[in-house]
Amino acid sequence: MFFTYVWRELRRRKRQALLTSLGLALGVALVVIVSAVTAGVGDAQQDVLKSLYGVGTDVTVTKSVEMQQSMRGQFRMSTDDVEKVGDQFVRDTVIATPGAGTFLEERVTEISRMDDVAASVGGLLLTNARVSGDYEWLEQSEQLEQSGGGFGQGPPPEGEAGAGQGAGMPPIEITTYSMAGVDVSDVELGPLGSVEVVDGRLFEPGEEADYVAVVSGSYAKQEELAVGDALTVGENEYEVIGTVASQAGGEGVNVYLPLVRAQKLVDSEGKVNQIYVRAGSAESIPAVEARIAELLPAATVTSAEDLAEQVSGSLGNASSLADRLGTWLAIAVLAAAFLVAGLLTMAGVSRRTTEFGTLKAIGWRSRRIVGQVMGESLLQGVIGAVLGVGLGVLGAVLVAQLSPDLQASVSTGPEIQEGGMVGRMAGELLDTTQTVSIEMTAPVGLELVLLAVGLALAGAVFAGVLGGWRAARLRPAEALRRVE
């Protein structure tokens, strides 16, 4: 009788039942979509962090230093130290990432001995800058410099500020690629932690000082390199032993070298500018951060969580959109759906005053009638849950399919205050911004489905309670008097 009555009632009031169910479904679907997108963005952030940071790396330690005056010397060029190719000059300069201070390797060992630290390795990020331009212009600049002027001295003339190649700027081109000196004893921790080997292999213990290199797939393609080829860096040739791709599709480092070789390239033996730390557990990360900060007060200690806050680009926007607008929109629609369901149910009970009055007159107790109203409401909730989960999954799939790839950028370099030629070149060199492209996903898991069903049922219970409350308050005599 109960189920027959419930089912027939809903069939009789199809439009109202459908409206209530659709309202709940819409609210639930939005919650599913927003939650799925949020989860997808969260996954994307994890991927980005892995890519930029290395799988298994919990904390990185760096040190920012002001660009030294002596760096100017590195940007200076003369006809003596460039290679002439036709009418053009070309000069490659390998430098440790400017603005990044170095640590002694002993610090790495000290950190690895700390409590809650599972492992720690050092790395050295390098930048190779290739400056090319008009050879004749370089000659003229050199002569001008010798007579007291020259490029790289002070700010540019008014109207020529910035790094752009505006009117009056020297006709040069700067291209850079990044390199990383990697501790070959533990390639899982550090920049190689997030790569997949496309061809060849990674470094192996024993290759600490070998002239071997691993290159990113895109760099290999650009330079037409393959495993077994020779790559010239500085004055030496390195054998390419592997090509790799970032798991997240990003391109951080172009060339990986054994740490010792990287140190020698920039005369920084025994020094690193990145320390990668793996904590014993996720819970101990803050404690590890604190201990390292105590050991190295001048260092910047960054966890993946800190890095996540620095992520900008469309991923950051998506994250912010999902967190703020999406969440509030879902809550607003859900609240509206609950309210509409409640009001419709109450209105439905009011329209059925005679019916419930009659049932009370023939001996039905209030709680049985409340149960009937609740049953009808719950069935609408179930329908709403099914529709909502369906719509939500469909919406999540569409969002994942139609949304463009997310771009994430993390900039950890110092700000460039200096203008002019030096400023421009330094800007190129110091730009440690790494951009990663991530495919947007919107995963809908069992927990999310259960949450959606729970919300729809909660809405139904809310509506049922309102309707039931009204039904219970009906006094049979008044209910019948109203129609007689």
Place this chain on the structure above:
Amino acid sequence: MKRLDIEIEEARTALDQSGLADEWSLPQPVPAGSAVPRSAAGPLYRLDAVQKLFTRRGARVAALDGVDLTIQSGEFVIVMGSTGSGKSTLLMLLGALDRPSSGTLSCEGQDLSRLGESGLCAVRGRLVGFVFQSFNLIPTLTAVENVETALVPLGVGAGERRERALAALADVGLSQRAGHVPGELSGGEQQRVAIARALVKDPHVLLADEPTGNLDEKTRDDIVGVLESVWRERGKTLIVVTHDSAVAARAPRLIRLHEGRVVEDVRQNGTGVVSRAADGTVAATPPAAATAVPEAAGTPVGATAP
């Protein structure tokens, strides 16, 4: 039966809490087909100075104003009166749908005015069968399912419920329409379903509020015939509120209300054996014949002066 036992037990608890347990004995479940336990001794209803007040636009209005009445078990009573005279209110009180504002209303010796909602609900579920002017059937349920609704509060199992509902429909001549929803039935058929619903639980009293008000003349006669047969053949107490003098003429006793007071209480079966005791009790003679006696021919029992 288990469900009924639970509900009776809950009603008992309510009575215990109100201190009325000693005064009120709740009905025991009656198996299907068993004889109705008629109250052989004493009146079915006794009303002493019953008053029912309503508040309308801030003013207190007496729908019933000092009604004294006694209705014996097995009587067929017509209640008449103009709109607003209090006849429907009287029916609500007799049907345990409401409580008097003051005075005493007892049913089978028990005071309904002191029962809580739970106790009243138990009385409605077991002792009283209602028939309404607008039939008040559940539009989505079939005829047999509508009849079954009356057995739901008694906790009757699904199988027995269906069996008894079909039997009740057969009693009112509607077996062949058992599977039809109200919208597929004529007014007369719907009222028959409503009567079957009222009778299926074997109540002690059948209360009908304008049962022929929405019916044409021929159907009205059919329905009155069905009600009469219920009274005559099954010995049920039948109390009918009506405006229809043709219906009123077929009952042995007529009570007329005016502005909440009983202004006329007559026997009209021609026997003339009607008396009114000092306590207001009308000594009703069992009907000797179904012959309708015009209202005008009725013997005044002594109107209660307004």
